[in-house]
Amino acid sequence: MRTVIIGSGAGGLTTASTIRKYNKDMEIFVITREKYIAYSPCALPYVIANEIPSFEDIIMHTPEDYKKNKNINIITESNVIDIDSNNNEITYCSNKSMNPKDDKDNNNDNEDNNNKENNKDTDNNFKMTLNYDYLVIATGGLPFIPPIEGRDLEGVFALKTIEDGMRIKKYAENSKNAIVAGAGAIGLEMAYALKKLGLQVTIVEMAPQVLPRALDIDMAKKVMNYLTEDLGIKVLLEKPLGKILGDENNRVKGAIIDDEIYNCDMVIMATGTRPNVELARKAGCEIGRFAIKVNSKMQTTIPNIYAVGDCVETRDYITKQITLSPFGTTALRQGKVAGKNIAGVPAEFNPVLNAMVSKIGDIEVGGTGMSELRAHQNRLEVVVGKSKAFTRARYYPGGKNIYIKLIFDMNKTIIGCQIVGGERVSERIDAMSLGILKNITCEDLSNMEFCYAPPVSMVVDPIALAAEDAYDKFNRL
Amino acid sequence: MRTVIIGSGAGGLTTASTIRKYNKDMEIFVITREKYIAYSPCALPYVIANEIPSFEDIIMHTPEDYKKNKNINIITESNVIDIDSNNNEITYCSNKSMNPKDDKDNNNDNEDNNNKENNKDTDNNFKMTLNYDYLVIATGGLPFIPPIEGRDLEGVFALKTIEDGMRIKKYAENSKNAIVAGAGAIGLEMAYALKKLGLQVTIVEMAPQVLPRALDIDMAKKVMNYLTEDLGIKVLLEKPLGKILGDENNRVKGAIIDDEIYNCDMVIMATGTRPNVELARKAGCEIGRFAIKVNSKMQTTIPNIYAVGDCVETRDYITKQITLSPFGTTALRQGKVAGKNIAGVPAEFNPVLNAMVSKIGDIEVGGTGMSELRAHQNRLEVVVGKSKAFTRARYYPGGKNIYIKLIFDMNKTIIGCQIVGGERVSERIDAMSLGILKNITCEDLSNMEFCYAPPVSMVVDPIALAAEDAYDKFNRL
Numbered sequence: 001m002r003t004v005i006i007g008s009g010a011g012g013l014t015t016a017s018t019i020r021k022y023n024k025d026m027e028i029f030v031i032t033r034e035k036y037i038a039y040s041p042c043a044l045p046y047v048i049a050n051e052i053p054s055f056e057d058i059i060m061h062t063p064e065d066y067k068k069n070k071n072i073n074i075i076t077e078s079n080v081i082d083i084d085s086n087n088n089e090i091t092y093c094s095n096k097s098m099n100p101k102d103d104k105d106n107n108n109d110n111e112d113n114n115n116k117e118n119n120k121d122t123d124n125n126f127k128m129t130l131n132y133d134y135l136v137i138a139t140g141g142l143p144f145i146p147p148i149e150g151r152d153l154e155g156v157f158a159l160k161t162i163e164d165g166m167r168i169k170k171y172a173e174n175s176k177n178a179i180v181a182g183a184g185a186i187g188l189e190m191a192y193a194l195k196k197l198g199l200q201v202t203i204v205e206m207a208p209q210v211l212p213r214a215l216d217i218d219m220a221k222k223v224m225n226y227l228t229e230d231l232g233i234k235v236l237l238e239k240p241l242g243k244i245l246g247d248e249n250n251r252v253k254g255a256i257i258d259d260e261i262y263n264c265d266m267v268i269m270a271t272g273t274r275p276n277v278e279l280a281r282k283a284g285c286e287i288g289r290f291a292i293k294v295n296s297k298m299q300t301t302i303p304n305i306y307a308v309g310d311c312v313e314t315r316d317y318i319t320k321q322i323t324l325s326p327f328g329t330t331a332l333r334q335g336k337v338a339g340k341n342i343a344g345v346p347a348e349f350n351p352v353l354n355a356m357v358s359k360i361g362d363i364e365v366g367g368t369g370m371s372e373l374r375a376h377q378n379r380l381e382v383v384v385g386k387s388k389a390f391t392r393a394r395y396y397p398g399g400k401n402i403y404i405k406l407i408f409d410m411n412k413t414i415i416g417c418q419i420v421g422g423e424r425v426s427e428r429i430d431a432m433s434l435g436i437l438k439n440i441t442c443e444d445l446s447n448m449e450f451c452y453a454p455p456v457s458m459v460v461d462p463i464a465l466a467a468e469d470a471y472d473k474f475n476r477l
Numbered sequence: 478m479r480t481v482i483i484g485s486g487a488g489g490l491t492t493a494s495t496i497r498k499y500n501k502d503m504e505i506f507v508i509t510r511e512k513y514i515a516y517s518p519c520a521l522p523y524v525i526a527n528e529i530p531s532f533e534d535i536i537m538h539t540p541e542d543y544k545k546n547k548n549i550n551i552i553t554e555s556n557v558i559d560i561d562s563n564n565n566e567i568t569y570c571s572n573k574s575m576n577p578k579d580d581k582d583n584n585n586d587n588e589d590n591n592n593k594e595n596n597k598d599t600d601n602n603f604k605m606t607l608n609y610d611y612l613v614i615a616t617g618g619l620p621f622i623p624p625i626e627g628r629d630l631e632g633v634f635a636l637k638t639i640e641d642g643m644r645i646k647k648y649a650e651n652s653k654n655a656i657v658a659g660a661g662a663i664g665l666e667m668a669y670a671l672k673k674l675g676l677q678v679t680i681v682e683m684a685p686q687v688l689p690r691a692l693d694i695d696m697a698k699k700v701m702n703y704l705t706e707d708l709g710i711k712v713l714l715e716k717p718l719g720k721i722l723g724d725e726n727n728r729v730k731g732a733i734i735d736d737e738i739y740n741c742d743m744v745i746m747a748t749g750t751r752p753n754v755e756l757a758r759k760a761g762c763e764i765g766r767f768a769i770k771v772n773s774k775m776q777t778t779i780p781n782i783y784a785v786g787d788c789v790e791t792r793d794y795i796t797k798q799i800t801l802s803p804f805g806t807t808a809l810r811q812g813k814v815a816g817k818n819i820a821g822v823p824a825e826f827n828p829v830l831n832a833m834v835s836k837i838g839d840i841e842v843g844g845t846g847m848s849e850l851r852a853h854q855n856r857l858e859v860v861v862g863k864s865k866a867f868t869r870a871r872y873y874p875g876g877k878n879i880y881i882k883l884i885f886d887m888n889k890t891i892i893g894c895q896i897v898g899g900e901r902v903s904e905r906i907d908a909m910s911l912g913i914l915k916n917i918t919c920e921d922l923s924n925m926e927f928c929y930a931p932p933v934s935m936v937v938d939p940i941a942l943a944a945e946d947a948y949d950k951f952n953r954l
Contacts, residue, residue, distance in 0.1 A: 010936065040870060040872075040931060040936065042929065042930060042931055042936075043870060043872065043873070043931040046873070046931055046932060051873075051874070051932070052872060052873060052874065052931075053874070057872040058870075058872050058931075060871070060872070185930075327929070328929060328936055329926065329927060329928070329929045329936060329937075330926070332936060332937065333924060333926070336924075337924075347924075350924065350926075352926060353926055355926050355927065355928040356928050356930075357928040357929065357930045357933055357934070358930050359930055359932040359933055364930075364933060366928055368926075368928065393517060393520060393535075394537070395517075395520065395529060395534040395535050395537075396520070396523070396528075396529060397528065397529065397530070424901065424903075424904055425933070426901075426928050426929075426930070426933040426934050427901055427904030427905050427907075427908060428904050428907075429928045430904075430905075430908050430925075430927050430928060430938065430940075431904060431907050431908035431911055433925070433926055433927070433928070434908055434911055434912055434915070434917065434925065435911055435915075437921075437925070438911070438912075438915035438917065440911065440915065444914075447810060447813070447814075447824075447827065448907075448910070448911065448914070449806065449807070449810070449827075449829060449830055449832050449845075449910055450806060450832065450907050450910070451806070451832040451833050451834040451843055451845065451903050451906045451907060451910070452519065452804070452805060452806045452834065452903075453519060453662075453834045453835050453836050453903070454517055454519055454520040454523055454529075454535075455523060455528070455836040456834055456836055456841060456902070456903040457834070457903050459487065459517065459519075459805055459806060459809060460806075460809065461907065463907075
């Protein structure tokens with residue numbers, strides 16, 4: 001029996017390792033366009049910021065490690081160009097660059113046309129086929145670059161692969177001014193990184209707030225204050241990046257935002273990703289509203305083809321609607337489910353809360369479940385509890401501010417949580433994710449037993465304070 | 478209507494504030510033996526260690542604050558000497574010292590005989606009476622000092638009040654060697670504090686491990702290693718403190734442990750506390766197995782007398798058996814329940830997990846629910862999941878080790894958690910407390926959605942790793 005996995009991100013490699021954990025005999029192949037595997041894309045902004053010493057540090061394993069330790073075969077720098085699902089066979093070819101420019105082209109500018117490009121580029125290369133019993137599509141997402149003028153200029157970057165990170169860092173060394181388009185987590189992390197390297201940084205965002213997917217506007221304002229006042233980053237909200245301007249060498253020299261010219265040497269497109277579903281479509285897998293359709297076993301509509309990670313759609317835990325969950329942790333958990341099922345161990349992937357956390361300079365920002373705004377959009381009435389507190393006892397030196405927002409439905413059950421603070425945010429988000437999954441109420445939370453010691457918490461936990469605030473509001477209804 | 482509260486610890490003051498929150502008209506009196514109120518006793522070791530600059534810092538409010546902001550009358554330095562529950566009247570007298578030695582005596586050496594002493598001491602003082610509609614007994618605990626030779630010598634201390642802390646710190650300034658009897662959280666925090674002040678410190682503990690109430694021996698060993706190897710504290714396990722030796726001035730000069738003489742200048746008795754139930758007994762309230770008996774409203778067996786804090790007994794969430802919960806956070810939550818009920822707002826106090834956390838130097842230690850040892854003592858079969866992981870992505874600088882132990886019953890439901898780590902322990906304990914209360918299983922936990930960013934977590938959370946370990950063990954059963 002053989003499983004072929006397309007893609008070496010968290011989803012693909014976790015599928016491979018999970019199959020091996022439960023099945024010692026399965027032949028496992030992973031085919032990837034990338035040269036480096038098993039690195040953490042989430043870490044890239046922190047390497048650029050010099051908070052992690054080098055790009056090598058974030059590469060956890062080599063293809064040789066996988067072969068040696070787990071008998072998993074990894075074929076790098078290779079494009080899968082076709083899937084023949086009737087004959088259970090894929091066709092791929094190596095893209096090990098005869099032309100060194102390939103690498104850049106594939107990973108940066110022309111993502112939308114990637115597969116077509118690859119076909120063209122690689123027609124001259126030797127095509128290989130590999131048959132499979134199970135196929136796993138883990139083709140991830142592709143950076144979405146809005147079709148604006150100047151997007152092909154030198155100095156315009158998206159951040160997806162480790163090689164993108166290397167290019168950005170190198171380019172930043174000779175730059176003074178950067179514009180970051182998009183104020184999601186990656187946008188903010190990149191803005192901080194470039195600022196830390198000494199650049200002047202401007203963020204431009206279409207929404208009326210930073211972190212529009214993760215936070216409500218009230219919580220986003222705390223982050224906004226930190227960015228502008230503490231870090232000195234300029235943030236332009238409700239503005240589109242209109243056009244990127246180039247000099248005579250086709251290098252970025254500025255951008256037009258809201259009819260105003262901003263000088264800059266580089267532009268980071270942190271404008272999101274789109275599920276990469278082309279191969280799945282070719283194979284005949286059904287594509288859903290946003291991405292590849294899978295069942296709770298991570299099976300596509302073709303039973304021996306699974307799909308995991310940024311290229312699939314999933315279900316929102318609260319609304320039960322179809323959604324995307326483009327997080328490394330989601331890919332990893334889906335890989336575990338796909339791997340188990342392929343190995344014959346029953347497992348199901350559950351609907352997601354899209355819990356997230358980011359560290360931007362000295363603050364941590366996290367969110368899970370439903371925001372107040374999204375609740376309103378779903379015509380769901382909610383009551384919100386908030387607290388402004390400290391991460392340690394008030395008198396304990398080094399304590400940081402922490403802002404908590406809890407969102408409850410009219411049954412007093414928690415459906416969302418957002419936290420901005422100087423420390424100790426991520427585990428609180430996890431606790432509230434657990435609370436959402438287990439239908440905890442504001443009364444439960446306000447009375448809950450929290451552990452306490454002055455250096456690590458307040459005697460009344462900030463979560464309990466926020467829950468008490470909601471409890472009081474419910475009582476006043 | 479008038480409520481009289483005896484005791485100004487977390488339980489007493491929270492009861493007072495909660496009544497006021499829901500009832501603007503109630504007359505509220507708090508009578509306390511202490512001079513300083515509204516300070517955090519848990520913070521005392523950290524002031525002694527100089528991690529908090531001064532004792533004044535940990536005093537949050539004065540009696541005047543309470544009068545002014547909440548119209549709560551606080552009568553300090555006064556002993557309640559009798560409760561006449563037939564006539565709803567208490568008798569108290571001021572102990573504002575005519576004799577400055579009183580203060581020391583009351584708070585340090587003679588706790589066991591405290592109330593008798595007070596009666597004797599104060600017979601000469603003016604007795605006052607106060608009638609009540611509701612009475613709240615929040616008399617806390619008294620340090621338990623084992624009846625060994627030398628316990629009355631100068632240089633022998635228990636740590637209960639802020640004044641104890643001040644005396645210890647002053648005495649430590651002229652000391653070189655300290656023995657700490659008892660390796661519970663306070664013992665370890667005090668050992669660290671004295672070490673940090675430059676003393677040689679030896680801990681002596683009867684149990685075969687440190688933190689015997691909170692941790693199993695395997696987890697306690699991680700703490701033990703840190704104490705001995707990193708901090709250079711000597712720890713003697715399974716040894717009783719036999720005798721304290723004095724010099725010609727009746728000052729501590731050594732101690733006999735296991736027939737060996739240890740030189741020391743001071744001895745800290747961190748040998749636990751006992752519920753202070755004498756007044757409740759006098760009033761005719763039923764005393765249970767360990768302490769004052771209360772129902773879930775915090776009512777004693779006399780309906781208009783409530784009791785909260787270290788002087789009451791409560792129920793263990795897992796075993797449903799009677800237990801003690803001598804934590805500030807328990808007192809506070811009980812005060813909230815008592816206060817609400819007195820104000821006519823229904824509230825119930827739930828059985829406890831006895832979640833705890835402590836910071837000792839650079840490590841955090843926490844536990845909640847049932848330990849493996851206690852499960853065995855209760856003839857409860859369990860499966861344990863463990864992980865040794867990091868607090869950040871492996872490659873992220875500054876990450877600390879974290880050791881997690883999860884305890885599951887044979888339904889795969891979590892019943893306990895212990896964590897020792899360099900950071901981010903307390904919120905994980907809280908999350909697992911929530912998991913225990915909501916019957917989360919090892920499968921739920923191993924598949925759970927944790928948020929992730931390299932500076933604040935591993936891509937697979939250490940909790941999920943430990944749950945996966947248990948899951949694999951269940952599968953092998």
